[in-house]
Amino acid sequence: MLNIIDKSILSAIFASSLTNDDPIEIVKNRTHLSDNMINEKIDGLRKNGLVENEKLGLTELGRTS
Numbered sequence: 810m811l812n813i814i815d816k817s818i819l820s821a822i823f824a825s826s827l828t829n830d831d832p833i834e835i836v837k838n839r840t841h842l843s844d845n846m847i848n849e850k851i852d853g854l855r856k857n858g859l860v861e862n863e864k865l866g867l868t869e870l871g872r873t874s
Contacts, residue, residue, distance in 0.1 A: 811874060814840060818850055819859060819874060822867055832865055 811819070821835035836847050854860040859871035 814842070814850060815854060815859075816874075818847065818854060819867065819871055822860065822865060823872070826866060 817839055818832070818836050821832040821839070824830065824835060825832040833844060833847050836842065837844070842850075851860055851865070854871070855862055858868055859874055860866070861868055
């Protein structure tokens with residue numbers, strides 16, 4: 810199950826695909842988390858198959874989460 814931070818990261822990645830804004834900056838503005846914490850969360854989402862490995866984009870599973 811995804812927590813609110815995971816969902817915020819996924820929505821920021823999706824929004825950045827539409828606006829070309831930096832998804833990490835979007836998350837930092839929403840949550841005030843550090844870059845390291847955000848990157849750790851993104852790594853976990855990659856391991857779960859929700860975020861692409863090559864670039865910061867959502868997989869099919871990530872888009873439907």
